[in-house]
Amino acid sequence: MSDHENPAVTRILFSPNDMLARKFVKDLMRENxxxxxxxxxxxxxxxxxxxxxxxxxxLTGSHCDAIPLAGMxxxxxxxxxxIEALAALQRAGYKPLRPxxxxxxxxxxxxxxGLSCSGSRAMAGAxxxxxxxxxxxxxxxxxxxxxNEVGYGGASTQDMLDATRVAEGAVSHFVELHIExxxxxxxxxxxxxxxxxxxxPAALEVLFVGDGGHAGGQLMPDRNDAGLAGAELALAVERHxxxxxxxxxVGTTGTFEIAPxxxxxxxxxxxxxxxxxxxDGPRRDQVVAAVLKSAEEIAEKRNVRxxxxxxxxxxxxxxxxxxxxxxxxxxxxxxxxTKRMVSRAYHDSLFMARVAPTGMIFIPCKNxxxxxxDEFSSATDIANGVSVLALTLARLSGGSWPKAEL
Amino acid sequence: MSDHENPAVTRILFSPNDMLARKFVKDLMRENxxxxxxxxxxxxxxxxxxxxxxxxxxLTGSHCDAIPLAGMxxxxxxxxxxIEALAALQRAGYKPLRPxxxxxxxxxxxxxxGLSCSGSRAMAGAxxxxxxxxxxxxxxxxxxxxxNEVGYGGASTQDMLDATRVAEGAVSHFVELHIExxxxxxxxxxxxxxxxxxxxPAALEVLFVGDGGHAGGQLMPDRNDAGLAGAELALAVERHxxxxxxxxxVGTTGTFEIAPxxxxxxxxxxxxxxxxxxxDGPRRDQVVAAVLKSAEEIAEKRNVRxxxxxxxxxxxxxxxxxxxxxxxxxxxxxxxxTKRMVSRAYHDSLFMARVAPTGMIFIPCKNxxxxxxDEFSSATDIANGVSVLALTLARLSGGSWPKAEL
Numbered sequence: 089m090s091d092h093e094n095p096a097v098t099r100i101l102f103s104p105n106d107m108l109a110r111k112f113v114k115d116l117m118r119e120n121x122x123x124x125x126x127x128x129x130x131x132x133x134x135x136x137x138x139x140x141x142x143x144x145x146x147l148t149g150s151h152c153d154a155i156p157l158a159g160m161x162x163x164x165x166x167x168x169x170x171i172e173a174l175a176a177l178q179r180a181g182y183k184p185l186r187p188x189x190x191x192x193x194x195x196x197x198x199x200x201x202g203l204s205c206s207g208s209r210a211m212a213g214a215x216x217x218x219x220x221x222x223x224x225x226x227x228x229x230x231x232x233x234x235x236n237e238v239g240y241g242g243a244s245t246q247d248m249l250d251a252t253r254v255a256e257g258a259v260s261h262f263v264e265l266h267i268e269x270x271x272x273x274x275x276x277x278x279x280x281x282x283x284x285x286x287x288x289p290a291a292l293e294v295l296f297v298g299d300g301g302h303a304g305g306q307l308m309p310d311r312n313d314a315g316l317a318g319a320e321l322a323l324a325v326e327r328h329x330x331x332x333x334x335x336x337x338v339g340t341t342g343t344f345e346i347a348p349x350x351x352x353x354x355x356x357x358x359x360x361x362x363x364x365x366x367x368d369g370p371r372r373d374q375v376v377a378a379v380l381k382s383a384e385e386i387a388e389k390r391n392v393r394x395x396x397x398x399x400x401x402x403x404x405x406x407x408x409x410x411x412x413x414x415x416x417x418x419x420x421x422x423x424x425x426t427k428r429m430v431s432r433a434y435h436d437s438l439f440m441a442r443v444a445p446t447g448m449i450f451i452p453c454k455n456x457x458x459x460x461x462d463e464f465s466s467a468t469d470i471a472n473g474v475s476v477l478a479l480t481l482a483r484l485s486g487g488s489w490p491k492a493e494l
Numbered sequence: 495m496s497d498h499e500n501p502a503v504t505r506i507l508f509s510p511n512d513m514l515a516r517k518f519v520k521d522l523m524r525e526n527x528x529x530x531x532x533x534x535x536x537x538x539x540x541x542x543x544x545x546x547x548x549x550x551x552x553l554t555g556s557h558c559d560a561i562p563l564a565g566m567x568x569x570x571x572x573x574x575x576x577i578e579a580l581a582a583l584q585r586a587g588y589k590p591l592r593p594x595x596x597x598x599x600x601x602x603x604x605x606x607x608g609l610s611c612s613g614s615r616a617m618a619g620a621x622x623x624x625x626x627x628x629x630x631x632x633x634x635x636x637x638x639x640x641x642n643e644v645g646y647g648g649a650s651t652q653d654m655l656d657a658t659r660v661a662e663g664a665v666s667h668f669v670e671l672h673i674e675x676x677x678x679x680x681x682x683x684x685x686x687x688x689x690x691x692x693x694x695p696a697a698l699e700v701l702f703v704g705d706g707g708h709a710g711g712q713l714m715p716d717r718n719d720a721g722l723a724g725a726e727l728a729l730a731v732e733r734h735x736x737x738x739x740x741x742x743x744v745g746t747t748g749t750f751e752i753a754p755x756x757x758x759x760x761x762x763x764x765x766x767x768x769x770x771x772x773x774d775g776p777r778r779d780q781v782v783a784a785v786l787k788s789a790e791e792i793a794e795k796r797n798v799r800x801x802x803x804x805x806x807x808x809x810x811x812x813x814x815x816x817x818x819x820x821x822x823x824x825x826x827x828x829x830x831x832t833k834r835m836v837s838r839a840y841h842d843s844l845f846m847a848r849v850a851p852t853g854m855i856f857i858p859c860k861n862x863x864x865x866x867x868d869e870f871s872s873a874t875d876i877a878n879g880v881s882v883l884a885l886t887l888a889r890l891s892g893g894s895w896p897k898a899e900l
Contacts, residue, residue, distance in 0.1 A: 155756045162708075198757060269711030287710060291757055302568075302864040303746035303769045304693060304839035305675030308735060310862060315747055316732055319725035326722055329714060340709035341721055342757040344750060350561045351604060351697055351748040351767040351805075352840065353865045361757040363709045399757075433710035434758065456716060458708040459759045 092157055096461035099154040101195040101206075102130070102238050109152045113167060113192050120175040122190065128251040130194040130240040131207045136174050138187040138485060144260030146184075146484045147444070148173070148477065149191030151207075151436060155199050159463020161453065165470065166265040167192045173265075173478035181490035186260055188481050193436045200225045200234075202361075202399065204289075208436035210252040212443050217245040259444040261411060261484045262437065265477045266448060267465050269433045271456030279424035279472050281450030282415045286431045286438045287336070288369040288404035290376050292362050294321060294383045298392040300348070300356030312391040315346045315355030320390075324382040325362055328375050332366075337375060338432060339364040361399070367430045369404050376401065405438045411447025411484070418479035424472055433458070449476055498563055502867035505560040507601040507612075508536070508644045515558045519573060519598050526581040528596065534657040536600040536646040537613045542580050544590040544891060550666030551593045552890045553850070554579070554883065557602035557613075557842060564603075565869025567859065571876065572671040573598045579671075579884035587896035592666055594887050599842045606631045606640075608805065610695075614842035616658040618849050623651040665850040667890045668843065669817060671883045672854060673871050675839045677862030685830035685878050687856030688821045692837045692844045693742070694775040694810035696782050698768050700727060700789050704798040706754070706762030717760055718797040721752045724764030726796075730788035731768055734781050738772075743781060744838060745770040767805070773836045775810050782807065811844045817853025817890070824885035830878055839864070855882055 089109040091098035099106050113132060117124050122134030135145075150166025170190040177184075194207030201223040209215040220231050232248060235241035242248035268274075273281050298312035322341040329339035343361040362379060366372035380396055387394030412428070419426045431437075431448055440446045451473035454464040465473075482489075495515040497504035505512050519538060523530050528540030541551070556572025576596035583590075600613030607629040615621040626637050638654060641647035648654035674680075679687050704718035728747040735745035749767040768785060772778035786802055793800035818834070825832045837843075837854055846852050857879035860870040888895075 155759060156754045158754075202757070204758070269708045270713065271716060289710065299863070300866045301862065302675045302839055303748055304695065304744060304771050304837075305862060305864055306744070307676065307741055307838070307862075308732075308744055309741065310677060313732075313746070315750055316728055319728040319747075319750075322722055322725040323729075326714075326719075335713055335715065338710060338712070338714055340719070340758075340760055341725075342709055342752075342759050342761065343755050344721055344725075344752050344761075345755075346748075346750050348562050348564075348865070349749050349751075350865070351608075351769050352610070352746075353561060353748050354746055355748065355750075356866065363757050365710050431710075432713070433708055456707070456711060456713075457705070458711055459754070459756070460706045460762065 095160060096157045097154040097160050098156045098158065099152060101153050101200040102234050106153060107238060113152060116171050120171055121178065122174060128240055128242050128248040129207050129210045130235060131211065131252065132192040134171065134190045136178070136184055136188045138184040138487065140185055141187060143186040144257050145187045145189050146481055147189050147191060147259050147262045148264065148481060149193060150264050150266060151193045151196035153195055153197045155197050155459055157461060158459045159461055161267045161463050161465050162269065162458050163196055165267055165465065169265050169470065169474045170477060173474050173481060176478045177482060182482055182487055184485040184487040186485045188485050196436050201231055204434055205436050205439050206231065208439035210249050211254045212439040213253045214439055214442060215249060217249060221245050254443050262440040262444045262446045263411060263477065263480055264435055264437045264448045265473050266435060266450060267453040267458065268450040269453065269456065269458035272429060273427065273450060273452035274454065274456065276427065278427040280419040280426045280476055281429045282412055282426050283431050283448035283450060284407050284412055284428050285367055286405040286435060287365045287367045288372050288402060289363065289365045289434045290372055290401040291399035292376065292396060293399055294360045294362065294394065294396045296358045296387060296392045296394055298356055301354045303352040303354055306354050311354055313354050314358040314392050317386050317390045317392050318344055318346065318358030318360050320386045321360060321383055325379055328378040328382070332371055332375060336368065336430065337366045337371060339375060365432060367404060402438060405441035405446065407447040408445030410445055414480045414483045415447055415449050415476060418476045418483065421479060422475055424476065449473055449480065501566060502563045503560040503566050504562045504564065505558060507559055507606040508640050512559060513644060519558060522577050526577055527584060528580060534646055534648050534654040535613050535616045536641060537617065537658065538598040539595045540577065542584070542590055542594045544593040544893065546591055547593055549592040550663050551595050552667050552887055553595050553597060553665050554669045554887060555597035555599060556670050556672060557599040559601055559603045561603045561605050561865055563867060564865050565867055567673045567869050567871050568675065568864050569602055571673055571871065575671050575876065575880045576883060579880050579887060582884045583888060588888055588893055590891040590893040592891045594891050602842050607637055610840055611842050611845050612637065614845035616655050617660045618845040619659045620845055620848060621655060623655060627651050660849050667817060668846040668850045668852045669883065669886055670841055670843045670854045671879050672841060672856060673859040673864065674856040675859065675862065675864035678835060679833065679856060679858035680860065680862070682833065684833040686825045686832045686882055687835045688818055688832050689837050689854035689856055690813050690818055690834050691773055692811040692841060693771045693773045694778045694808060695769065695771045695840045696778055696807040697805035698782065698802055699805055700766045700768065700800065700802045702764045702793060702798045702800055704762055707760040709758040709760055712760050719760050720764040720798050721761030723792050723796045723798045724750055724752065724766050726792045727766060727789055731785055734784040734788065735770065738777055738781060742774065742836065743772045743777060745781060771838060773810060808844060811847035811852065813853040814851030816851055820886045820889045821853055821855050821882060824882045824889065827885060828881055830882065855879055855886065
């Protein structure tokens with residue numbers, strides 16, 4: 089269920105391998121006695137009924153899509169692990185009061201349409217038809233077209249988004265189990281990360297356009313090389329990020345495409361996608377502004393044309409105290425060490441926080457590596473995370489144990 | 495006969511459109527009473543017989559392949575223009591002494607196999623089976639496989655190369671008509687460039703490999719971003735080239751590919767192809783050495799792995815005095831102004847100079863633009879170039895005019 093061989097994982101939204109992964113998740117939900125529902129965006133839900141079915145649901149989950157050549161834990165842990173948590177609660181005889189649902193979000197990764205967290209944005213009402221329709225995949229197709237082909241979607245993008253949006257009060261809490269994607273838990277030998285906030289991500293695209301020319305015939309003084317403008321901007325991103333002096337500011341030029349891209353041609357175009365994050369929203373915005381100013385100055389200096397657009401610039405999210413306490417207490421009951429920490433990575437939790445009290449549980453991952461084939465969390469750390477999630481869900485649901493608590 | 499719409503031209507070796515272009519050239523040769531021959535590499539020859547058929551042939555020609563989104567003059571002028579020159583000589587009643595052949599070279603551009611001037615390298619015996627077999631196209635296939643499919647090639651790469659090599663003395667002179675691909679003729683209002691030397695080209699590839707990671711989770715101090723190493727190297731290329739202080743030194747980072755190439759991933763790999771040229775071979779080699787030294791220093795500083803290879807590093811070529819004089823005299827006879835100049839672009843002439851006295855004729859092109867869709871030379875300049883070529887070929891062939899010279 090990956091477009092690359094194990095351990096590398098590439099799973100692109102609505103690709104054949106993504107559809108196989110979806111089937112696997114639904115089969116696993118069914119085997120564990122969960123009732124399956126899918127929404128118009130392709131978000132998948134598996135429900136463990138509560139004694140008060142009409143109460144707001146306790147929701148948990150993550151995503152299974154993966155960027156090219158990623159690893160097997162990012163996202164997937166929070167889906168498979170949550171199904172196992174519900175299985176464990178059932179085995180232990182736990183009876184939920186609020187219903188508990190485990191879910192798999194559609195397209196947390198931006199690979200296909202250049203938009204992260206499509207499923208959770210739509211659930212939170214944070215996605216407009218204009219924005220979604222402005223995104224095309226590399227085949228020039230819209231989300232709706234592709235969704236309709238695989239059995240999701242609707243008559244229009246508006247219909248699809250309306251049908252996906254979560255009703256007010258329908259979700260009482262949201263919790264996501266995830267690998268840290270940073271080195272701190274492993275470095276400090278801590279079992280469980282109790283997430284208190286999710287960093288504010290921003291993404292922008294900058295295009296430089298020069299006149300190109302022949303790499304032999306075009307003399308240096310006559311050039312306006314768009315590739316070199318791009319190179320300067322990539323280095324400026326790093327400089328502006330380091331200038332904040334805070335380890336919490338990160339910035340990345342993750343795509344850098346030049347055209348025509350021939351060894352004997354001066355680059356005529358350079359297209360950069362830049363990701364800037366911080367737990368401090370205003371400080372993040374200052375870096376975004378500094379990068380855009382540098383882009384203008386570089387374009388001026390190198391006599392190239394420049395255009396830019398903000399792909400997204402979302403506010404940070406604070407985790408809800410009730411969930412932070414529930415996670416910490418659950419870990420404590422299991423004798424696990426904890427650290428309160430910030431998530432610097434982007435998660436569906438960021439958007440779920442707009443519709444419900446939200447929290448996250450982190451487990452250590454090797455060297456903080458993520459989005460690469462050697463991404464790794466140990467079986468012990470995974471078991472710890474699943475146990476903490478199970479107890480947290482039980483606390484939030486407010487149900488009853490057959491005897492004393494686990 | 496292009497993979498992109500007019501005026502953009504993309505014509506890749508042995509692609510369906512390249513094969514159509516080959517048919518067009520052969521039809522045109524036939525219409526103009528030239529006898530056609532093709533060699534094992536797909537070089538096409540159209541012969542106007544001389545009164546001494548056994549004498550070394552006066553050869554002229556260029557190429558019709560084109561890099562992605564190039565223009566319609568680079569190369570093609572020297573093929574179609576040469577056929578017209580031979581037609582004009584026949585119309586004028588000129589009778590050659592040495593045979594004159596116009597030719598179209600196979601794959602002057604490096605697009606498909608990453609090797610420029612495949613046809614002329616092979617004719618000059620400057621291509622080994624090892625080198626040619628080390629080159630694969632994007633479909634993972636060798637030159638020989640592709641050549642055999644379209645009716646060229648041979649039983650082995652060695653056979654093909656042996657069959658292509660020009661016998662000693664078989665070519666008495668080689669002349670190539672080409673657009674300048676630089677701005678000097680237009681800027682100075684000169685009609686014809688008489689080329690005295692062809693700059694020494696070198697091409698190298700540098701690969702940086704870091705550890706990648708998640709663009710949010712991987713903190714700045716923990717990164718070794720291969721993309722930023724690449725950005726520094728691209729700027730170092732420019733710096734080293736400018737440091738020679740000579741306008742004749744040019745350097746270009748024409749391809750810059752990063753992987754995984756996702757906005758939320760720290761680049762793990764950056765692959766750069768760098769082109770460095772100079773009319774002064776040793777000075778060019780100093781720049782190549784300085785670039786490789788910078789690559790090592792950048793890799794050390796950024797803690798990324800680095801590997802590099804020289805794709806080619808050919809010596810410059812000097813044009814033969816006999817041809818330089820023949821071109822200048824022909825232009826003079828037509829009342830056209832001339833400038834002696836160096837070709838900074840790579841041509842098949844560079845390799846033909848190894849087997850025969852060689853020269854080139856340049857005509858102005860708009861703003862020096864080349865390898866782009868708006869590449870342009872005027873009808874007047876083209877007619878001037880064809881006339882100078884015709885008279886030059888007549889002088890070199892040593893044949894007879896019906897009455898006084900044209």
